[in-house]
Each structure stands twice: as C-alpha cells, then as structure tokens.
Amino acid sequence: MTSLKTASRSASFPKVPTGIPGLDEITEGGLPLGRSTMICGGPGCGKTMLGMEFLVRGARDFGEAGLFISFEEEKQCLVDNFSCFGGDLEAMIEKRLLKVTQIDLSAAEIIEAGSFSLDGLIAHIEHDIKTLHVKRLVIDSLDALFSAMARTDILRHEFSRLLRWLKSKGVTAVITGERGVDSLTKFGFEAYASDCVILLDHRINEQISKRRLRIIKYRGSSHGKDEYPYLINARGFSVLPVTSLQLNFTAESGWVSSGIKDLDKLCGGNGYYRGSSILLSGKAGTGKSSLSSAYASAACLRGEKCLYFSFEESEEQLTRNMLSVGIDMAPLLKQGLLNIQAFRPNYRGLEEHLFEMTAAIEAFQPTCVVIDPITNFVSVGTCEEVKSMLTRIIDHLKSRGITMAFTALTPGSGRPDETETDVSSMVDTWVALDLKLVGNSRRREIYVVKSRGMKHSHEICELEMSKHGFSLRSLAKEQIA
Amino acid sequence: MNQPVGEKWILKLYIAGMTPTARRALANLQAICEEHMAGSYSLEIIDLVESPALEDGEQIFAVPTLVRHLPPPLRKIIGDFSDTEKVLVGLDVKPISRS
Incomplete structure (x- = not known):
C-alpha cells in the first residue's frame, strides 16, 4: 500500500x-x-x-x-x-x-x-x-x-x-x-x-x-x-488521487491478450504488456468498442475481472451489440467477472468522474479496465484538464498493475485531434483503426502505431468482424498482387 | 448556597482553579454585589477544574465567566470584573449609560 x-x-x-x-x-x-x-x-x-x-x-x-x-x-x-x-x-x-x-x-x-x-x-x-x-x-x-x-x-x-x-x-x-x-x-x-x-x-x-x-x-x-x-x-x-509523485511503478511482467489472436501477433506476438495502457483510436464505426470488448471478454474468459466504463452505450446496448461480433457478455456479467459501468460523462464533473471511477476500481478490484471512450470527457472539461485527469487514472491503474484500454474517437477528417495526440504520448501501446473507401465499399483497417518495449509489426491489416469473431488480413500481399 | 425566595439576582461564577485572576475576579464581584445588590442575590462558584463534567450546560470557554440566570435574559459576563461599569450593565443594576 x-x-x-x-x-x-x-x-x-x-x-x-x-x-x-x-x-x-x-x-x-x-x-x-x-x-x-x-x-x-x-x-x-x-x-x-x-x-x-x-x-x-x-x-x-x-x-x-x-x-x-x-x-x-x-x-x-x-x-x-x-x-x-x-x-x-x-x-x-x-x-x-x-x-x-x-x-x-x-x-x-x-x-x-x-x-x-x-x-x-x-x-x-x-x-x-x-x-x-x-x-x-x-x-x-x-x-x-x-x-x-x-x-x-x-x-x-x-x-x-x-x-x-x-x-x-x-x-x-x-x-x-x-x-x-x-x-x-x-x-x-x-x-x-x-x-x-x-x-x-x-x-x-x-x-x-x-x-x-x-x-x-x-x-x-x-x-x-x-x-x-x-x-x-x-x-x-x-x-484526488493520488498521482504518484514519482514514476516508480514496478513493471509487470507477462502479457494480456488483446482478445484477437491476429492482433496479438501484430503487437509482437503475445498481445499487450500486463499493467500497460492501450489506446484504441479511430473514426466512428471503425470497431473501437468491439476491440475493447474483445479485450475485456478475453480477460474474463481467463478468469480475470474486468471493469468496463461505457460512456456511450448502456449495459444492455453493449451486450446486445457485441453479440454481432461473436462476443457474449451475458455469462461473464452473470459470473461477476465483467462489470459494466455505463453513464454519460456530462452527468458529472471531471473530478467526480475520476473519483467515482477510482472508487469503482477499488471496489471491484479488476485486473483489466476499459474506458470507452475517453474523448467524451472533452464535453466536461478543457483538453488540459482531461489530459491531467487521464494521467491520474493511468497512474492510479499502473500503480495497481491493472491493464487499461482506452478508446478515442478520431474526427471524420481522419486527422488525429488534440486529445488523441496528447493521450497517445501517455499510453504504452497505440492501435489505430481506420475506414478506407475501396471501390464501392468501406474497408476497416488496423495498425499498431506504437508499442513501447515490443517488437510490433508496422503492417496495415484489414480487420474483419462477424458473428464468428475477428480476423486480420494482411494487405501487403494484396498491394503486391 | 441556599437561595431564599425573592432573590432578584441568581448568579453563577465559573472559574478554572483559584488562580490570581480568579481571586481578583471574585473580590471585584463580591464588592460590586455587596455594594449594589446586598441581600438580594445568590452567587454560586463553580470550579471547572474540579467539576468539569458540565457537558453542554453553560458552554463556558473563557474564565472567569459570570452567568446571570436571573433576571432574564441569560447573560454572560466574561473577565476579571475590573471594569465595574460593564459589570453593572451586565447585571442590569443600572441602565446603560449613554454618553
């Protein structure tokens, strides 16, 4: 302690x-x-x-x-x-x-x-x-x-x-x-x-x-x-917590799966470092919540506890929607391994959020946490304040060895916004999602922007999601062909 | 202290140990009482060091404090009573002198 x-x-x-x-x-x-x-x-x-x-x-x-x-x-x-x-x-x-x-x-x-x-x-x-x-x-x-x-x-x-x-x-x-x-x-x-x-x-x-x-x-x-x-x-x-004055976290060893085998490979083989912070960013509809849900359910399937903060969808909506990508959250919720806390960010001030979140974390004692999405906090605070709050959350979770995944919404232009850029410097792993227009259809693309301490791939892959789950398909060959 | 009926002034003096200030206060007070209210007052002395379990009774924080229970309203006079004028005002012995 x-x-x-x-x-x-x-x-x-x-x-x-x-x-x-x-x-x-x-x-x-x-x-x-x-x-x-x-x-x-x-x-x-x-x-x-x-x-x-x-x-x-x-x-x-x-x-x-x-x-x-x-x-x-x-x-x-x-x-x-x-x-x-x-x-x-x-x-x-x-x-x-x-x-x-x-x-x-x-x-x-x-x-x-x-x-x-x-x-x-x-x-x-x-x-x-x-x-x-x-x-x-x-x-x-x-x-x-x-x-x-x-x-x-x-x-x-x-x-x-x-x-x-x-x-x-x-x-x-x-x-x-x-x-x-x-x-x-x-x-x-x-x-x-x-x-x-x-x-x-x-x-x-x-x-x-x-x-x-x-x-x-x-x-x-x-x-x-x-x-x-x-x-x-x-x-x-x-x-408010408890920002450690020094960066003296013990580096956790071991890995946490992203929930998607192919993505684990893309990150370097085993997924994310345990106790690290992961940013999943992308435009609307790129599959951020799906990816964070995959990560969450993988944790629960290993028998670990995951706390999911959902700021856009209610527990019912999220559970229903994730069925479409082959994730069944209901049994995990029932077993008490998954805990979804859904509320609107503007329901409270930033600090109250931070406090409520840390209190929920203390109460539930998860090993994995999802915050989906962090960009919604901009509605209740300035960029600087959101950044400082995230630093506090990251510190709080890191000091407890908790692995955390944040999603961030990138505006339609595809240009990373201020929050995202700021947040990306604070996280250990950054996975970006994108939608590309190919012919008459839109294609989901995924790549690892950075991953501290890991030999990750720089490849851009196509992300396919169906009720059977997720798969990544290398685009390199296609471009050669 | 027995209180014969018909007393006009019922007073309680709170002190915390018989300190020089307490002694001085008592002497000053007795002189004032004898001069202005002889025969029609009762004065009880309560030493907070000896009987501190007053709980929230009179809520005494400063000493010496003289509490005037009668005539109403309840009034507290704090100090060593060296300011005779103020003591007399506090006891309603004579009307407030307006200068």
Whole structure:
C-alpha cells in the first residue's frame, strides 16, 4: 500500500494519518503528530467537513478518540449532516470514540468586563483527554470565536497558549479559519501558531465548480506542492488521487491478450504488456468498442475481472451489440467477472468522474479496465484538464498493475485531434483503426502505431468482424498482387 | 448556597482553579454585589477544574465567566470584573449609560 510506503519514508517525523483518501499521500503520511494544523478557506469550501472527517476516520480506522469543538454549527446539525457521509456518528459518540461539544456564542449576550483566559475551554478539553483519551481535536472555527469577542488581543494570546498546551498533551489539532483578504486567515494565525497550513479553495470556472487543496506549509516535512482537486460527495472528503509523485511503478511482467489472436501477433506476438495502457483510436464505426470488448471478454474468459466504463452505450446496448461480433457478455456479467459501468460523462464533473471511477476500481478490484471512450470527457472539461485527469487514472491503474484500454474517437477528417495526440504520448501501446473507401465499399483497417518495449509489426491489416469473431488480413500481399 | 425566595439576582461564577485572576475576579464581584445588590442575590462558584463534567450546560470557554440566570435574559459576563461599569450593565443594576 502506498500509505505504508509514505509512512516509512518519513518515519523520522511522526505523523497522524487522516485516513482521508489522497490527503495522506500528499502530506506524506498525514498531519503533524501532537501539533496544530490550520485549515483555511472561504465559506462553503469544506473546512468543517475536513475537520470532522479527520475525527470520524481517526475513530473508525485508527481507534483514536476525537473531540470536535464547534463554535459555529449546532451539535445536532453537525451529527445529522455528517451521518450522511457513511459514518454513524451517533454510534461513535456512544462508543466514546467521538465527542461533539458545541459552544454557542450567540445564545447569551456576552459582555466583557476585564481580562480573561481560555482556561474554561482547556478544563473541558483536559477532562475529555483524561476520560475519553482524546488524541484528535478540531476547533471550528477560529472566526466564530474571534468575532464573538472584543478583546482579540487577549484572545490571540490565549489561543496561542491553548495550542501550546495541546502540544504538551500530544493532541493533534485541526483549527479551521476563514480565509482573509491579505492573509490566509483573517487573524493571521497561520504565521506563527500552526505547524501545517492547508488551503481549501472553491471556485467556479465556466459554471463548473472546482475545488482545490494546497498545502501552504508543513514545518519539518516535505509535501506535495501542487494544487490538488478535492471532492465532497456521498463518501465524504477525498483529495484526488493520488498521482504518484514519482514514476516508480514496478513493471509487470507477462502479457494480456488483446482478445484477437491476429492482433496479438501484430503487437509482437503475445498481445499487450500486463499493467500497460492501450489506446484504441479511430473514426466512428471503425470497431473501437468491439476491440475493447474483445479485450475485456478475453480477460474474463481467463478468469480475470474486468471493469468496463461505457460512456456511450448502456449495459444492455453493449451486450446486445457485441453479440454481432461473436462476443457474449451475458455469462461473464452473470459470473461477476465483467462489470459494466455505463453513464454519460456530462452527468458529472471531471473530478467526480475520476473519483467515482477510482472508487469503482477499488471496489471491484479488476485486473483489466476499459474506458470507452475517453474523448467524451472533452464535453466536461478543457483538453488540459482531461489530459491531467487521464494521467491520474493511468497512474492510479499502473500503480495497481491493472491493464487499461482506452478508446478515442478520431474526427471524420481522419486527422488525429488534440486529445488523441496528447493521450497517445501517455499510453504504452497505440492501435489505430481506420475506414478506407475501396471501390464501392468501406474497408476497416488496423495498425499498431506504437508499442513501447515490443517488437510490433508496422503492417496495415484489414480487420474483419462477424458473428464468428475477428480476423486480420494482411494487405501487403494484396498491394503486391 | 441556599437561595431564599425573592432573590432578584441568581448568579453563577465559573472559574478554572483559584488562580490570581480568579481571586481578583471574585473580590471585584463580591464588592460590586455587596455594594449594589446586598441581600438580594445568590452567587454560586463553580470550579471547572474540579467539576468539569458540565457537558453542554453553560458552554463556558473563557474564565472567569459570570452567568446571570436571573433576571432574564441569560447573560454572560466574561473577565476579571475590573471594569465595574460593564459589570453593572451586565447585571442590569443600572441602565446603560449613554454618553
């Protein structure tokens, strides 16, 4: 597992895994143990969510008790809201793994008459540390607390003292704060009070909502420096995968058949490398889906699992249509070896797709994956975004040794479009399909454009498809004749 | 602390240990109470260090905090009560002075 790898790499610096998918990877192991992390961002960016997930996952996955101190939302609201994200908060509270304390600053009129300390809050926390063995703490939010008090000078001093006290107790704290105009937080806390600062940004670009997470600082530790897309959906908070920072995939040995004997030969003899990425490109009607289905069903017939993402045809349509080229998917589906996930790309945003796809892959654990076609994603994102998403998918699958086939639609002109060219540089094997007008009929042609590490043929063959299956016929002889 | 009927002010003072600030706050408060509300108030002192299991009761985070239960509405006065004027306003001992 990658998380174990990252944890061992930074063993010198103790960290607390958040359990949030993706976040532990980019922080190289989690948040700094026994220190405070500031989460800042504008309204609605998911600060509270991130905080609560830290506790819920800490309780559920690591058995560590957490305390959530809310200066903002009502306790019952919080519990109800977060119970939608898979965690049964009531049960955790009952098991004393989670405690939500609400300090309502608006319930009573507050009058300040002289200097004060936050020892009241400290007394509560100390009590919970003693009785519940609290290891993780969230304070949500700094702004609610600070805007309720007039003497922010005292409060600032006291809050710093609170953080130091928490450190002495070995509690890992997450503090949320609204983003300021000139500084990361309205109260400039990030400058001195936090060992780790994470910025959440929620922006709308061309009517599409985009969420980005960035680690601003992390004292004493290296971390991912990019902006990472993150998602909040029914499964909770997740930072998008998990692009490995290095290309350190182990090269899988062995082969995966294309499902067509003749095509295997064309590729060099045995088909595709296991764990590699394959692009099948061609104009409409050249047989891309048929080819990817052949690859998918071959995997299933070997007893392997294949996950097929279909963005143009429904499961029923695909199953029916493939019968015409001699592929019977029904028994494979029945055996649970083939899984078809069909949906329209514009039904979701790119990032959500990526997340749903990786989640489906995690759940089904296939050895082969088909994405048919990838070009449809252009409808929900710019070329650059689609490319970055594909890189992430390829990385994700490669790191798991999964062999993947993508189909790409080439526009009618036959000139490879931008997406295709970009994608082709990322894949290991590129098989192109074409339709040629010969006399009064159209002929399907197939050739291998590239195949890394393989001695593939440069021959252009005719591809014949019928209910008896596929066959390739060399065109070389014909041209000689 | 027993509370005879007819008390106008029911007050609870929250502290976290008898710190110098807590001592100062208590002295300031007792002086104010005796001067302005003698005989018609009750004052309970609650040390959060000794009895922290308040759960979500009064939601005290800063100390010292004086909670005015009576007269309504519930009001919280935070600080060492060195600002007598504000304490009196908070206790409704005298109307808010408008300057």
